[in-house]
Amino acid sequence: MNYRTLFPRDMFAELDRLQREMQQAFEWSPSIRGLTRGYPAMNVGSTPRSVEIYAFAPGVDPASIEVQLEQGVLTIAGERKPVEAPEKATVHIDERFSGRFRRVVTLPDDIDPQAVTARYSDGVLHISVQRREAAQPRRISIQ
Amino acid sequence: MNDTTAMAKQADVTREEPALMPPVDVYEDAGGITLYADLPGVPKDRLALEIEADTLTIEGEVALDLPEEGMEPTHAEVSLPRYRRVFTLSKELDSEKVEAEFDQGVLRLRIPKAEHAQPRRIEVKVA
Numbered sequence: 001m002n003y004r005t006l007f008p009r010d011m012f013a014e015l016d017r018l019q020r021e022m023q024q025a026f027e028w029s030p031s032i033r034g035l036t037r038g039y040p041a042m043n044v045g046s047t048p049r050s051v052e053i054y055a056f057a058p059g060v061d062p063a064s065i066e067v068q069l070e071q072g073v074l075t076i077a078g079e080r081k082p083v084e085a086p087e088k089a090t091v092h093i094d095e096r097f098s099g100r101f102r103r104v105v106t107l108p109d110d111i112d113p114q115a116v117t118a119r120y121s122d123g124v125l126h127i128s129v130q131r132r133e134a135a136q137p138r139r140i141s142i143q
Numbered sequence: 144m145n146d147t148t149a150m151a152k153q154a155d156v157t158r159e160e161p162a163l164m165p166p167v168d169v170y171e172d173a174g175g176i177t178l179y180a181d182l183p184g185v186p187k188d189r190l191a192l193e194i195e196a197d198t199l200t201i202e203g204e205v206a207l208d209l210p211e212e213g214m215e216p217t218h219a220e221v222s223l224p225r226y227r228r229v230f231t232l233s234k235e236l237d238s239e240k241v242e243a244e245f246d247q248g249v250l251r252l253r254i255p256k257a258e259h260a261q262p263r264r265i266e267v268k269v270a
Contacts (some may be wrong), residue, residue: 040183041209041221045214052214054207056183056221058248083179086172094164096181119208123183123248126208 058123
């Protein structure tokens with residue numbers, strides 16, 4: 001929300017402000033760690049009973065993925081080895097990620113760090129973290 | 144009147160569902176082209192490869208094992224359940240002999256060059 005002053009400036013000052021705001025809105029200032037869209041791409045969702053994390057990490061050896069949960073912070077780290085290009089090959093397109101990766105997600109406070117399952121299939125790492133019983137919604141009957 | 148409705152109908156059919164563009168690597172060597180594409184979340188039976196004339200279409204549908212009780216998404220980077228990417232193949236490629244492998248979300252396609260397009264070594268004779 002824009003704060004509107006009680007004493008409007010003259011029109012040129014307003015136009016100037018508008019231009020500055022437009023510039024800020026469109027300016028693309030990349031993070032120092034590169035694009036914010038990292039590898040693996042992640043989807044997170046929640047149900048009343050659990051928090052579901054999907055990390056899209058195709059072509060990674062599941063044994064090499066490190067999943068850590070520490071004080072409500074989930075870290076997924078590993079390495080994706082580059083494919084071996086055929087000898088004397090010309091590279092036309094090179095978009096796929098390779099190298100070490102690390103992504104961190106802060107989980108809600110009510111999760112149970114003991115009840116975590118992780119499965120890897122079709123290139124997706126699915127981590128399911130249960131919420132604590134006490135935190136689950138309960139219906140309170142009116143006396 | 145009839146003509147326009149027919150055209151509108153056709154446009155409707157050809158309009159494709161929105162999809163994400165999967166990242167690819169493409170290498171070319173003397174024998175052909177090798178393509179790798181990342182399609183995480185696509186089971187083998189939901190991957191469709193199609194070569195029609197000189198157009199290669201890679202399409203995959205994402206199927207995640209979602210919790211039964213339904214899930215409320217809070218953050219989504221893979222925001223559509225579909226990947227699609229289309230390439231134009233050049234004439235010297237032999238689309239009849241394409242090999243495809245799909246493992247853990249990575250597709251590998253090998254499109255060899257037609258026999259007549261394979262490089263031949265020409266001996267240079269010294270007169």
